[in-house]
Amino acid sequence: MPLARRKAFIEALIFVDNADLSDKLGVIEEHIQGWIALSPALRDALPDLAMQFARHHPHDLIGPSWETNMGWRNLTGVFGAGATDIALEVIAALGDDAQDVGGDSWLALAAHLAPTVSMAALGTGLERFLPLSEATLPHEVAGGPWTPALTPPEGAVETSAGLIWSRLGAVEAADRWRAAHALRRLAELERFDVIDAIVARFDTDGGAFRDQSLPFYRMHAQLWLLIALARIARDRPAHIARYRQILERIAFGDGLPHVVMRAFAGEALGAYAKTLDSGPRADFEAKLKQVNRSPFALSTERPTGPIGRYAKRPEGETRPEPHFGIEYDFGKYQIAPLGDRFGLPDYAIEDAVSAVVRGWAPGVGHMFDCPRRGQHDHGRGGATSGVPASDRYGSYLGWHGLMVVAGQYLATRPVYAYSHGERAWEGYLERFLLSRSDGYWLSDLTGFTPFDIATPLPMPQTEDDDFLKPEDARLLSNVLGLENGKLLARPLIVEGYWPLEDGVTIQVASILADRRSAEAAMIAAVTVEQSQTWLPATDDDLDYQVKRSRSEVFAWLREGDDGGSRLDRHDPYAASTGRNAPAPSDMTVAVLGLVPDDSRELVWRDRSEQFLTAEFWGGESKGDDRERSGERLFAEPAILQKLLHRLGKNLVGLVKAEQYIPSSQDVEKSRRAYRTMAFTIDPEGKVRVLTRMSAQMRAKLATISAYDRSEFYARYQVFRWGADTNPDKRGVA
Numbered sequence: 001m002p003l004a005r006r007k008a009f010i011e012a013l014i015f016v017d018n019a020d021l022s023d024k025l026g027v028i029e030e031h032i033q034g035w036i037a038l039s040p041a042l043r044d045a046l047p048d049l050a051m052q053f054a055r056h057h058p059h060d061l062i063g064p065s066w067e068t069n070m071g072w073r074n075l076t077g078v079f080g081a082g083a084t085d086i087a088l089e090v091i092a093a094l095g096d097d098a099q100d101v102g103g104d105s106w107l108a109l110a111a112h113l114a115p116t117v118s119m120a121a122l123g124t125g126l127e128r129f130l131p132l133s134e135a136t137l138p139h140e141v142a143g144g145p146w147t148p149a150l151t152p153p154e155g156a157v158e159t160s161a162g163l164i165w166s167r168l169g170a171v172e173a174a175d176r177w178r179a180a181h182a183l184r185r186l187a188e189l190e191r192f193d194v195i196d197a198i199v200a201r202f203d204t205d206g207g208a209f210r211d212q213s214l215p216f217y218r219m220h221a222q223l224w225l226l227i228a229l230a231r232i233a234r235d236r237p238a239h240i241a242r243y244r245q246i247l248e249r250i251a252f253g254d255g256l257p258h259v260v261m262r263a264f265a266g267e268a269l270g271a272y273a274k275t276l277d278s279g280p281r282a283d284f285e286a287k288l289k290q291v292n293r294s295p296f297a298l299s300t301e302r303p304t305g306p307i308g309r310y311a312k313r314p315e316g317e318t319r320p321e322p323h324f325g326i327e328y329d330f331g332k333y334q335i336a337p338l339g340d341r342f343g344l345p346d347y348a349i350e351d352a353v354s355a356v357v358r359g360w361a362p363g364v365g366h367m368f369d370c371p372r373r374g375q376h377d378h379g380r381g382g383a384t385s386g387v388p389a390s391d392r393y394g395s396y397l398g399w400h401g402l403m404v405v406a407g408q409y410l411a412t413r414p415v416y417a418y419s420h421g422e423r424a425w426e427g428y429l430e431r432f433l434l435s436r437s438d439g440y441w442l443s444d445l446t447g448f449t450p451f452d453i454a455t456p457l458p459m460p461q462t463e464d465d466d467f468l469k470p471e472d473a474r475l476l477s478n479v480l481g482l483e484n485g486k487l488l489a490r491p492l493i494v495e496g497y498w499p500l501e502d503g504v505t506i507q508v509a510s511i512l513a514d515r516r517s518a519e520a521a522m523i524a525a526v527t528v529e530q531s532q533t534w535l536p537a538t539d540d541d542l543d544y545q546v547k548r549s550r551s552e553v554f555a556w557l558r559e560g561d562d563g564g565s566r567l568d569r570h571d572p573y574a575a576s577t578g579r580n581a582p583a584p585s586d587m588t589v590a591v592l593g594l595v596p597d598d599s600r601e602l603v604w605r606d607r608s609e610q611f612l613t614a615e616f617w618g619g620e621s622k623g624d625d626r627e628r629s630g631e632r633l634f635a636e637p638a639i640l641q642k643l644l645h646r647l648g649k650n651l652v653g654l655v656k657a658e659q660y661i662p663s664s665q666d667v668e669k670s671r672r673a674y675r676t677m678a679f680t681i682d683p684e685g686k687v688r689v690l691t692r693m694s695a696q697m698r699a700k701l702a703t704i705s706a707y708d709r710s711e712f713y714a715r716y717q718v719f720r721w722g723a724d725t726n727p728d729k730r731g732v733a
Contacts, residue, residue, distance in 0.1 A: 006035050006042055007049070009028075010028065010049050011052070013027065014049070014052050014053055020057065020060050020067070021060035021067070021071045022067040022071060025070070025074045032078055033078070046079040046080055046081075047080050047082075047085075049079060050081035051086070053079075054075065055093050057071070058090045058097075059097070061075075062090055062106075062108070062109055064107075065172075082116075083112050087109060087112065087113055100371070102211060102371065102372060149208065150208050153207070153208070157194050160197075161197030161200075162207050162208065162209050163209050164179050164194075164198055165198050165201045165225075166206040166207070166209035166216075166221075167179035167182075168180070168221035168225055169217040170217070170220070171217065171372065171390055171391055172389065173388070173389050173390070173391075174571070174572045176224040177570060177571040179224065180224050180225075180231075183195060183229075183232065184232060192239055195232075196242065198225065199225065202222060202225065214372060215361075217393075217396050223258075223260060223261055226250065226264035226265050226268070227264050227567070229268045230271070231441060232268075233267070233269075233270075233272055237272050237275050240268055240269070241272060241275070243268070244269070244272065247268050247269050251265040251269055252287070256407075257407025257408055257411060258400065258404050259292050259403050259406045260433065261403070262292050263429065263433055264433075265291075266292065269284075292425075293410075294410050294411075294425060296413070296414035297414065298416075298424070299416045300417055300418065301418070302416075303343030303344075303416055304343075305343065306345050307343055307344060307345050308339065308340075309331070309332065309336050309346045311345030311346065312347075320351055322362075323365075324357045324366065324394075325365060326367060327366075327398070330367060330395070330399075331350065334399075334402060335353070338402065340416070340420065340424075341416060341420065341425055341428050342413045342414075342415065343414075343416045344409075349402075349405060352409075353398060356405060357397045357401045365394075367392065367394040367397075367398045368392060368394055369394035372392070387567065387570075389570050403432070406428075406429075430566075431566065432566070433566060433567065434567055434568045435566050435569075440599070440600055441571065442574035442575065442576070443568075443571055445574075445575070445600055445602060446573060446574050446575040446616050447616060448617060449618070449630075450632075453498060454500075454501060456500060456501045456502060457504050457506075458475065459673040459675065460675070461673075468526060468691060470692075471675075472676055472677050473689045475675060476676075479493075479506060479655065479657075480492065480493050480508065480653075481493055481634075482687060485679075485688070485689050486685075487681065487685045487687060491636055491637070493634055494508065494557070494634070494640075494653065495508055495582045496582075496630070496631055497630060497631060498631065498632060499630055502659065503660050504657055504659040505658050505659075506655065506656070506657050507655070507656045508653065508655050508656075510556075510651055510652060510653040511542065511553060511651075512554055512649040512650070512651060513552060513553040513554075513650055513652050514551075514552050514553075514650070515650055515682070517546075517552045517553045517720055518553075518649070518650035518652045518680045519719070519720075520716050520721075521535065521546075521652045521720075522652050522654075522680050522688075522690055523690060523715070524712055524716040525654045526654070526676050526677075526678045527693070527697070527715055528709065528710060528712075528715065529710070530676050533674075534712055535653070535654035535678075535712075537557070538558075538559065539554060542555060544713070545716065546713065546716060547717075556585055556588045557584060557588070557633070558583055558584070558585045559581075559582055566579075575616040575629040575630070575631070576618065576629045577616050577629045581601060581602075581631070582633045583601050584604055584611075591646050592606045592611065592639065592643055594606055594611060594612075602615070606639050606642070611640075612633060612636075614631065614632070614633050615631065641681075641684070644681070644682065649683075650681060650683070652679075652680050653681070654676070654677070654678050655676065655679075656675070657676070658673070659672065659673045660672055677689060701715070704718055
């Protein structure tokens, strides 16, 4: 791409209106260094382009957010612009909006400029500036006028409690999770004096630890405190007695029927109930069963009135004013499903949410409203379920308002099962809880990143249409735990998905099959373009792809129900892969008599011997698109052979490595590289790795039409049965 085209591309990108600065810089991040190396003239033009970015995106360059910091690092580091020049451009571009910029944002802007100023000059400037501007300095810039609320608490306990409480109500979900983890650490250290002081702040705002000019997200702080108490109760239930009064107020009280807060308060009390004597325990547990439970029988009838997003108000009925505006995706993915459960049109739910929010904050007119202008995006990671990664004030009020309205309707209307089954209400509520139902957090499953994934895997440097290469088998055998086509004494990876260095990802899947079916499945998995190599590994997929009895081919592992993204998807210490933890199927458990080590089901044992071990790792993103979470399931070879012997089956496995290789010169020239390996293991431990195609195999593959060749079922059928691969006849021997 010539210089003129590259520069024109960047200039055109600057003026795209439906993307923020971080999105735009992300588009060219992988290519800009290569462009600069090829064109000194472009390098000289970059500072001016940086000024244009700053002029067009001033709100994205002021504030304490991660995206803001990344924008500054890109424009000063990659584009070579001066920090002072960017700051002046940002302030000029803000214009009248500068009056609405918060004090924390001005401090963040000053922090970007500070490295360019000597310590002596900075000190001298502050000494002269503050006395001269005391009378005219806006209160907001200085943190507002002095009030008793700004007085810091005395003593380490109260100071720690105040700081953690302010973080429990932070705008960023990751910060709230860090505060919740701090509560768990305090419990482990038996510092319940600090936790007591935090709980005592339940009905207060952030005190001296927050910007007094901005609203405190108190309901977030309350919710994340309850989440932490529920987890602490699992390990230390006796200590929860000291919080019983406030937990019962949330779980059973009528003041704020917030269904998510009630769920976690009830969970904490449920753990505490196990410490009671049998008589009081039975009564208390019976009471707890009514938490978030409808007093009405589940309705199997279809609602008689209009429901759904497109139901209109009856003629003559007007929308209550003033109205609180609902964001479109929030209405579609959170309000509409609640209306389905209670047989109500969406406008009725929106009216109810509006009434609740108006009672809390009459001046907030829409979910997009926020005094932290330009910094927080309701749509980032939260429209479909739960709360977003970063909240606007309006979206914070709207989400909590919906949870209160859900509690109000649960107490006054029956739940309809007509389209969601017997668990209609439970299924809705679970979307707003945690990924696991056993009380564990995803972080409890998350371990350290394994050392071995730092070992790079050489990937092909040129395009290659051949889907079987001996080099692939040699390299991937080492990754899997095989050597020269033989089982080793060390555990074998039988399922997983994880990243290596340089953007390489590894995927492993395995199934069980009789000898002939195993051979056919192994061949079918890899006799296709490498981008489409695949081994169906669940019973549902096998039922469709194989169309044969499960006595021939079947899944021996099961995937957990990940339940989609929930509240803990923003936990920076949790691997997202833990939502869908692999485990042995019921059949495998029965055949070997397996038992898990604990309810986390990370380790499964055959009597005293460890058979399957799952590991998960990863956490918050480091600011790029690279995959950082991973999971693997290891099997001990000796016990795996025992399973194969008892069932008379072979293990069929597929390993696939994939790497995205960007082009520094032209996005269209970016490509993907692959390595694949299919293998079988028989009951005697003999490993067969497919490294070449025989003439007979190629002849069979040629009988499949070009239209069907990309389908696993078509390839499996012809290699297993020699069948006609017409979709209407597949599965017939």
